[in-house]
Each structure stands twice: as structure tokens, then as C-alpha cells.
Amino acid sequence: MQPPLLTTRRDFLRTTLLGGALSWTVPSFVANTFSALHASADGALTQVTTGKDGPILVLIQLAGGNDGLNAVVPYSNDFYHLARPTIGLKPADVLKLNDTLGFNPALAGFKSLYDAGHMAVINGVGYPNPNRSHFRSTEIWQTASDENRFLTDGWIGRYFDNACAGCDPTVGINIGDRLPQAFSSHNPTGISMQNPASYRFMGAGLNDDEEAAYRSMYGASPDDGHGTGNAGGSVSMLSGTVTLNNGQSALDFLERTSMDAQVSSDKIRDVANKVKNVATYPYGGLANNLKLVARLIAGGLPTRVFYLSQGGYDTHTNQRGSQDARLKELADSVKAFTDDLTALGQFQRVTMMTFSEFGRRVTENGSRGTDHGAAAPMFIIGGGKLQSGIVGAEPSLAPADLEDGDIKFGTDFRSVYATLLQNWLKTPSTAILGRQFDTLPLIG
Amino acid sequence: MLSPLPAAQWNEATTAHLLNRAAFGGSPQDIEDLRLMGPDRAVSWLIDYERIPDDTPPPEWTQGLPDDLITQRNAISGAVDSDTRNLLQRMRNLDENKKIADLRYWWMRRMALGPRPFQEKMTLFWHGHFATSFEKVRFPYFLWLQNETQRQAATGNFPQLLVSMAEDPAMLDYLDGERSNRNKPNENFGREVLELFTLGEGNYTEQDIQQLAKAFTGWGLAKDQLRYEYHPTNHDPGPKTIFGQTANFTGEEALQVICNQPACAPFIVSKIWRFFVQDEPPAAVVTALAASFKASGMDIKQLMRTIFRSQEFYAPDVIRAQIKSPVQWLLAASHQLEAPLPTEPMTLVMLLQLGQELFQPPNVKGWDGGVAWVTTNSLLDRYNFAAALVEGQRVPLPSLLGQMRGFNASLEDDGLLQIGPAAVQQLFTAPQLATPDSFLTALQARFLNGSLNPIRLASMREFVQSRAPLQEPDIRKSIRLLMSTPEYQLT
Numbered sequence: 001m002q003p004p005l006l007t008t009r010r011d012f013l014r015t016t017l018l019g020g021a022l023s024w025t026v027p028s029f030v031a032n033t034f035s036a037l038h039a040s041a042d043g044a045l046t047q048v049t050t051g052k053d054g055p056i057l058v059l060i061q062l063a064g065g066n067d068g069l070n071a072v073v074p075y076s077n078d079f080y081h082l083a084r085p086t087i088g089l090k091p092a093d094v095l096k097l098n099d100t101l102g103f104n105p106a107l108a109g110f111k112s113l114y115d116a117g118h119m120a121v122i123n124g125v126g127y128p129n130p131n132r133s134h135f136r137s138t139e140i141w142q143t144a145s146d147e148n149r150f151l152t153d154g155w156i157g158r159y160f161d162n163a164c165a166g167c168d169p170t171v172g173i174n175i176g177d178r179l180p181q182a183f184s185s186h187n188p189t190g191i192s193m194q195n196p197a198s199y200r201f202m203g204a205g206l207n208d209d210e211e212a213a214y215r216s217m218y219g220a221s222p223d224d225g226h227g228t229g230n231a232g233g234s235v236s237m238l239s240g241t242v243t244l245n246n247g248q249s250a251l252d253f254l255e256r257t258s259m260d261a262q263v264s265s266d267k268i269r270d271v272a273n274k275v276k277n278v279a280t281y282p283y284g285g286l287a288n289n290l291k292l293v294a295r296l297i298a299g300g301l302p303t304r305v306f307y308l309s310q311g312g313y314d315t316h317t318n319q320r321g322s323q324d325a326r327l328k329e330l331a332d333s334v335k336a337f338t339d340d341l342t343a344l345g346q347f348q349r350v351t352m353m354t355f356s357e358f359g360r361r362v363t364e365n366g367s368r369g370t371d372h373g374a375a376a377p378m379f380i381i382g383g384g385k386l387q388s389g390i391v392g393a394e395p396s397l398a399p400a401d402l403e404d405g406d407i408k409f410g411t412d413f414r415s416v417y418a419t420l421l422q423n424w425l426k427t428p429s430t431a432i433l434g435r436q437f438d439t440l441p442l443i444g
Numbered sequence: 445m446l447s448p449l450p451a452a453q454w455n456e457a458t459t460a461h462l463l464n465r466a467a468f469g470g471s472p473q474d475i476e477d478l479r480l481m482g483p484d485r486a487v488s489w490l491i492d493y494e495r496i497p498d499d500t501p502p503p504e505w506t507q508g509l510p511d512d513l514i515t516q517r518n519a520i521s522g523a524v525d526s527d528t529r530n531l532l533q534r535m536r537n538l539d540e541n542k543k544i545a546d547l548r549y550w551w552m553r554r555m556a557l558g559p560r561p562f563q564e565k566m567t568l569f570w571h572g573h574f575a576t577s578f579e580k581v582r583f584p585y586f587l588w589l590q591n592e593t594q595r596q597a598a599t600g601n602f603p604q605l606l607v608s609m610a611e612d613p614a615m616l617d618y619l620d621g622e623r624s625n626r627n628k629p630n631e632n633f634g635r636e637v638l639e640l641f642t643l644g645e646g647n648y649t650e651q652d653i654q655q656l657a658k659a660f661t662g663w664g665l666a667k668d669q670l671r672y673e674y675h676p677t678n679h680d681p682g683p684k685t686i687f688g689q690t691a692n693f694t695g696e697e698a699l700q701v702i703c704n705q706p707a708c709a710p711f712i713v714s715k716i717w718r719f720f721v722q723d724e725p726p727a728a729v730v731t732a733l734a735a736s737f738k739a740s741g742m743d744i745k746q747l748m749r750t751i752f753r754s755q756e757f758y759a760p761d762v763i764r765a766q767i768k769s770p771v772q773w774l775l776a777a778s779h780q781l782e783a784p785l786p787t788e789p790m791t792l793v794m795l796l797q798l799g800q801e802l803f804q805p806p807n808v809k810g811w812d813g814g815v816a817w818v819t820t821n822s823l824l825d826r827y828n829f830a831a832a833l834v835e836g837q838r839v840p841l842p843s844l845l846g847q848m849r850g851f852n853a854s855l856e857d858d859g860l861l862q863i864g865p866a867a868v869q870q871l872f873t874a875p876q877l878a879t880p881d882s883f884l885t886a887l888q889a890r891f892l893n894g895s896l897n898p899i900r901l902a903s904m905r906e907f908v909q910s911r912a913p914l915q916e917p918d919i920r921k922s923i924r925l926l927m928s929t930p931e932y933q934l935t
Contacts, residue, residue, distance in 0.1 A: 254930035
């Protein structure tokens with residue numbers, strides 16, 4: 001009688017693999033994993049619609065829900081001071097933009113940009129029926145959906161689908177671990193990396209014949225740091241959506257994507273090493289990521305959209321300590337980035353947008369912090385044709401004008417998206433956002 | 445149409461294919477043992493698994509619940525002040541995170557080592573079909589319960605499985621069935637049942653959803669929030685009109701009406717075919733399978749037996765044409781390397797990075813699978829994780845985890861960040877290691893159940909020749925290289 005097949009060498013109850021004392025937690029990521037198909041037109045290795053001098057959009061996610069009121073402070077508003085007896089900023093401390101609004105002093109870097117005409121501050125950005133869950137509201141911002149709809153593709157992903165057929169895989173780059181939902185698309189494009197050294201086939205080290213062998217398997221010569229050849233399998237031409245119905249097999253798809261990984265990995269490392277940063281950046285993760293972005297832009301990658309994330313904005317307790325530090329890091333890093341881009345001759349091509357899943361409540365809570373809210377300001381920074389200044393009416397903080405104690409939105413965030421899509425990236429926005437949203441006078 | 449594969453066509457390739465699809469792959473010995481059974485007995489060995497005893501213990505923390513949970517909950521609600529309550533909440537969150545990690549790893553080990561691999565594979569299918577997520581259901585206990593229910597009912601009768609899923613606490617929580625009552629029926633569950641679990645879009649109306657929502661009222665949780673309980677006063681006892689039939693349907697009766705709809709059998713059959721066989725089920729196959737599925741009262745085991753015995757299952761364009769899921773990738777590699785799973789942190793990090801967190805699918809549709817697993821990033825990750833599995837390198841942790849410095853240090857101390865190199869020389873006989881060609885033949889047989897394309901093979905041959913005579917490190921590198929090919933990602 002045949003012995004049971006798979007039980008002979010097993011000892012299921014052996015628990016040596018688990019260190020008994022240690023408990024390992026799995027952090028719950030706000031940015032999810034999700035399906036990401038890869039664009040596979042044969043022209044992927046050449047730039048079709050992305051030009052090396054084309055406009056670039058840099059998105060910075062402020063993860064956690066940035067408190068707009070303590071960033072762009074309505075310093076002459078009594079309701080603000082009444083609602084925030086301990087965490088409110090004093091009028092004397094704010095960097096005044098006009099008679100009513102001023103920046104938190106941590107945003108000195110932003111003030112320079114504003115004064116130099118490179119920043120627009122959009123008041124009261126949000127959406128109807130705001131959701132106050134990190135997960136769900138982030139999803140809404142990433143997919144540009146109405147609050148009662150559930151989309152899986154991201155708005156940038158739909159931009160890639162609509163405007164980037166045959167684009168290079170590096171047309172979208174996320175500096176981070178996994179693609180954000182904003183990039184999720186039907187013909188997925190875009191790569192994620194923490195740094196050029198990690199986005200590659202990792203051999204054992206220098207003079208590593210393992211890596212050389214890997215390259216030669218993909219048709220590149222072992223000495224050649226630039227894989228350009230065919231993978232040896234059939235790479236079929238595709239049109240339209242990527243499904244395997246178009247005569248392409250799963251193997252073809254894998255061949256193509258593998259080749260793209262190899263080529264984009266080499267290209268990024270080349271570019272990142274070719275250019276040097278000029279400006280002095282502050283110390284920190286965001287600054288490091290922006291340094292890399294500056295080099296990739298100046299090095300001529302065909303990337304159109306960069307995505308970065310800065311965490312730590314979920315300031316339920318002791319907000320002044322944490323939010324001020326986050327804002328300072330943000331402003332100082334962005335200022336250095338714009339200085340760098342200017343010195344590298346690239347600033348006029350770049351527009352940046354910050355966004356956060358929600359603002360925070362008007363009234364402080366009992367822990368010298370604030371809880372999840374709704375509308376908040378957005379910062380747009382740009383070196384080319386940006387209409388600097390304050391956009392949109394300052395939201396009223398009178399209790400009667402609040403919604404459940406939260407700021408009502410005046411500008412739908414999809415108007416901001418529409419503006420950047422149409423006027424900066426020069427692509428129609430209706431198909432991408434589902435309908436037409438009014439644009440704002442930001443560009444041109 | 446769907447006639448059994450002739451015994452004459454049963455060979456190593458078809459056996460490997462069966463083991464890869466109905467289970468998670470195996471070593472050459474595993475494949476040979478199965479091949480010797482012949483097609484009928486091999487399929488039976490896999491799917492008639494009740495004959496194989498399984499006394500795998502559940503996760504230790506699921507026993508002693510629910511009392512622990514009640515204690516925990518009472519402590520939080522009875523906290524003397526908000527600071528204490530916040531602290532207890534944070535402790536509970538940490539506890540939940542610990543348990544979900546433990547649950548994920550428990551299931552991975554069960555898939556890797558358990559005596560009934562097909563039962564686990566079928567459970568994995570239902571896990572994606574009846575998707576719920578830890579993102580919302582913050583209760584590892586419920587998720588474990590649901591997993592066990594799916595496991596017990598994996599090859600039973602579909603209508604019964606559907607009812608047990610509808611009355612499952614995790615599902616009730618996830619789709620808000622728990623918060624539905626006769627005054628305000630919640631349509632979320634009704635919609636998902638029709639769209640995702642039974643009929644698919646286009647085969648029902650909004651009216652059907654609303655009426656179904658009424659029938660489903662009354663399902664809920666017991667007062668302790670720890671188990672399913674039916675609340676008659678919440679149930680709408682009146683008439684509902686579903687798919688043209690009017691009666692005072694209870695929830696269970698409504699579900700049977702749905703199963704009897706013409707669209708149901710083809711929907712289920714297609715989904716199963718896509719998961720186990722190929723992306724595009726041929727229409728004639730779906731029609732034939734749906735008819736016999738329906739005639740059998742929707743008997744899942746009978747369906748699977750038909751599929752795994754059929755010539756269509758073993759067609760040349762089916763074999764080695766499916767992209768491995770992350771779970772499949774890791775488990776198959778373990779079998780091929782005859783090595784244990786990596787440690788819990790490493791296993792869960794790999795699956796997270798590759799896009800398949802168990803108990804946390806990206807949305808209600810589960811995981812799309814197929815080409816959805818493939819991006820430039822995920823391929824590079826698979827190639828680099830292969831280096832960790834085979835050559836014993838550190839797995840590059842996502843930076844988010846890497847930033848938790850103190851945490852990293854303790855993982856390091858406990859040896860949980862490192863994967864030791866795999867012992868690979870023992871996987872090959874001396875004759876197999878004698879020449880580059882004999883080695884490559886054995887290498888491809890073990891790791892691909894197939895072969896590399898000629899260009900890759902030529903590159904591998906050059907590499908192997910340059911390193912002959914082969915020692916352990918050379919064999920490891922060869923394996924790592926082979927795992928870094930498009931061909932390796934197929935099953």
C-alpha cells in the first residue's frame with residue numbers, strides 16, 4: 001500500500017521556525033498592495049508620448065491627515081483661537097501671507113517659495129460626504145472616486161492608460177516600496193523603488209559572475225551594463241488593453257516585463273549616477289528621496305509623474321511637537337529640491353502637489369491634538385507658469401458653517417486634478433476623472 | 445468533451461502538472477510517487493482526502509477564546525480614564541497584529557506541510573472567492589473561524605457552503621450583514637452575494653438586490669459579538685420577489701433560489717476553471733461542466749474530479765501556462781528545495797511584497813491573479829527573494845519595517861532576519877552532477893518540470909561550465925539563476 005505521499009518527512013508540530021518569545025507585528029499599511037499589470041507594447045523601450053523635456057508632476061502624499069488650520073493659519077479669526085486654546089498659533093508667530101492667513105513658522109521654506117511667486121495655496125479642498133477613515137479616504141483621493149463609489153484604478157493610472165500607450169515603464173516612479181493605488185491601472189505602468197541600488201537583480205557583489213550570467217540570459221552581453229537585446233522568446237506587438245487574448249501568452253508577458261525590469265533598472269542607475277545634486281538638502285528621508293528625484297529629472301529619464309510619501313501627520317496627541325516637525329521637514333526639503341532643480345535648469349518643467357486624506361477637526365481634543373476632519377488646504381509648487389497666490393475662499397470656522405464640527409470643502413480635489421491634467425500634463429481629464437470638473441486658474 | 449486522459453498519456457509531465465495545480469508542487473520524488481499511482485488513483489489521493497487523517501492543531505490563541513476576548517473588551521470599556529483606555533486599545537491593536545501574523549504563518553505552514561494539500565488549495569480558492577479582509581474585520585479569531593469553515597466545506601456542496609458563508613461572523617462583519625435589519629435592510633451583502641459569489645454582473649436587477657436584502661435580515665451576531673446568531677425580530681417575514689418568484693423567503697431559501705438560477709453554475713464553474721486550469725474557459729467546457737455540476741446538486745468534489753481527470757486539463761497549452769501566485773511561488777520553491785519555509789517574518793514580508801497578504805485581499809473581488817502578479821518590481825523581488833531562499837542572503841525588508849530600528853535589532857538577535865543557505869548538493873546525485881548537461885537536465889526537471897528556452901539554456905550552460913566541477917555554492921547560484929527566469933514563474 002502506497003504510503004501517504006507528503007507526510008513522511010514532515011514534522012508539523014515542530015515549531016523551531018518560530019521564535020517563541022518574539023511576537024512579530026504586521027503593520028497595517030495605508031497604501032495597499034494591488035494588482036498591477038504591466039504595459040507591454042513593443043515600443044516600450046522608446047519614448048512615444050513622453051519627451052525628455054516634457055512637463056513633470058511630483059506628488060507628495062502627507063500621510064495621516066495633515067491639520068490644515070495649523071499649517072495655513074487663519075490668525076486673525078477668533079473662532080480659531082477659541083477652538084484651540086493650547087495648540088493654536090499666535091498671530092505674532094505666523095508668517096503672514098495676507099491680512100487673515102499666514103503660514104506656520106515651520107513652513108519658512110514655503111514662505112520663500114510663495115514670496116518668489118512659485119506657490120499657490122488652495123483653500124478648503126475636499127469632497128462631498130467626507131470619509132474620516134484613513135484607509136477609505138486615502139482610497140478616495142487615490143482613485144478620484146465619489147465617496148459612494150469604489151474604484152480600484154488610480155487617477156494617475158488612468159492617466160497612464162489614456163495618455164501613455166507604449167510609454168516607457170519609468171513614466172511613473174514611486175519612491176517607496178510598492179506602487180501606490182494612484183498608479184494602479186488597467187495597463188499598469190510605473191515602478192517603485194527605494195533607491196537605484198535596490199531596484200535591480202542583486203548579485204553577490206563586485207565582479208559577480210552571477211549577475212553577468214543573469215544579463216546574458218536576457219540577451220545582453222555579460223559586460224554590458226545596458227541590456228538592449230531580445231529575451232529570446234517571442235515578444236509580440238500589442239495594441240489596446242493588456243490581456244492574454246491578444247495572442248500573447250503568459251510567458252510572453254513575463255518575458256516582456258522581465259526585460260523591462262532589466263532595462264529600466266540599468267537606465268535608472270545610469271541616470272542617478274550621472275547627475276550630481278547641486279543644492280544643499282536638509283537631513284531626512286523626504287529630502288533624500290527628493291534628491292534622487294532631482295537627479296532622475298536632470299538625467300533625462302522620460303518620467304512624467306513622481307510620487308513620494310511623508311508620514312507622521314496623524315496628530316491626535318501633542319500636535320505642536322509632531323506636526324511642526326513634519327511641516328518643517330516638508331518645507332525645507334521641498335525648498336532645497338526647487339533650488340536644486342533651478343540650478344540644474346529643470347525647475348520650469350516641474351509642478352508639485354501635496355495632498356492628504358483629510359484635514360483635522362477645528363476644535364482641539366483633550367490630548368493637545370486634533371482628530372480626523374475634512375477639508376484642508378493644498379500646496380501647489382511650480383517653476384513654470386504657476387499662478388502664485390491664494391486660491392479659493394478662506395473657509396468659515398463659525399460653528400454654524402461647519403459640518404459635524406469639520407470644515408466644509410469649497411474646492412473639490414478633483415478640480416485640482418483636472419487642472420493639473422489639462423493645463424500641465426496637457427491631457428483631457430474627463431475620461432480620467434469620470435466627468436468634467438471645473439478647473440482652477442493655476443497654470444498659465 | 446471532458447473525457448478522461450488515457451492512461452497511456454499519463455507521465456512525469458502530466459503528474460507534475462496535476463501536483464502543481466491541485467496542490468503546491470513537489471520534489472521529483474513526490475512527483476514519481478504520484479505518477480506510479482496512475483491517473484485515477486493520483487487524482488483520488490488528492491481529492492478524496494478525508495481518507496488521510498489530519499490532526500493539525502489550530503493556532504493556540506484560538507483556544508481559550510472567546511473568554512479572553514470578553515475579558516479584553518470589558519477591560520477596555522471599563523477603563524478608569526481615557527489614558528488607560530487608549531493604552532489598552534493600543535495593546536489590543538498590537539495583539540491583533542500579532543495574531544493575524546500568526547494566523548497567516550499557521551496557514552502557510554499548513555499549506556506547506558499538511559497531509560491534505562488539495563484541501564488547502566481548494567480552501568485558498570474559496571478564501572479568494574468569499575473574500576474578507578483584516579483591514580476591516582479586525583478580528584483574527586473570526587478570520588480563523590471562516591478559514592476553518594471553508595476548509596471543512598471545501599469540496600462539499602456549494603449551496604451549503606454559500607449558506608455557511610452567509611452566516612459566517614467574518615462575512616457578516618465585512619459586508620455589514622450584521623448591521624442589517626427589517627427597518628433598514630443593508631444591500632451591501634445582497635449585492636456582493638449576487639455580483640461576486642454566485643451570478644456575476646448582468647444576471648440580476650437592482651430589484652433583486654433590494655428584495656434579497658429583506659430576506660437576509662435577521663442574520664447577526666450573538667450579544668457577545670463572538671458568534672453567529674439569528675435574530676427573528678430583525679427578520680422581515682413578509683413576501684419577497686426574487687428572480688420572478690414570490691414567497692416569504694428566509695435567507696437560506698433565498699440563497700437556494702439564487703443557486704438555482706441558470707447563471708449560477710456556469711459562474712462558479714468558470715471561476716474554478718480560471719483558478720485551476722486556464723484564464724479563458726472554453727464556452728463548450730463551461731456549458732458541459734455547468735450542466736453536470738447542476739445535475740449533481742452542485743457537488744464540488746465531483747466537479748474537481750471531472751476537471752482533474754479530463755484531457756482538457758492536461759492540454760499542452762495548459763501545462764506550464766499559468767503564472768504562479770506568490771503563495772504558489774514560495775511553496776513550490778520550498779518543495780523543490782526540500783527546505784522548510786522561511787521564518788515567520790521573512791515569509792510574511794515576501795508575500796506582502798509580492799502582493800498576496802493572506803486574509804487581506806486588495807478588495808472584495810479577492811486577487812485578480814494571473815498577469816496581475818507581474819510587474820517589474822514584483823519580478824525583481826522574486827529574483828532577489830530567490831537569492832535569499834537559496835543562497836541565504838538577508839531579505840531586503842521594506843523600508844517601512846526597516847525604519848523600525850529597535851524592532852529590527854531584536855529580529856536580528858533572534859536570527860529571524862537571516863535565511864540560512866539551502867542545502868542543495870544533496871538534491872542531485874553524483875551522475876547528475878557529473879557534466880554540465882546532466883546537471884542542467886536535472887536542474888530543469890526539478891525546478892521547471894520543463895525546459896528553458898535555448899538562449900537561456902545556452903547562458904546557463906556557459907555559467908555552469910565556467911564553474912565546473914560544481915560545489916555547493918555553484919549549485920546554489922545555478923538554482924538562483926534559474927529561479928530568476930520568466931519560465932520559472934510559470935506553473
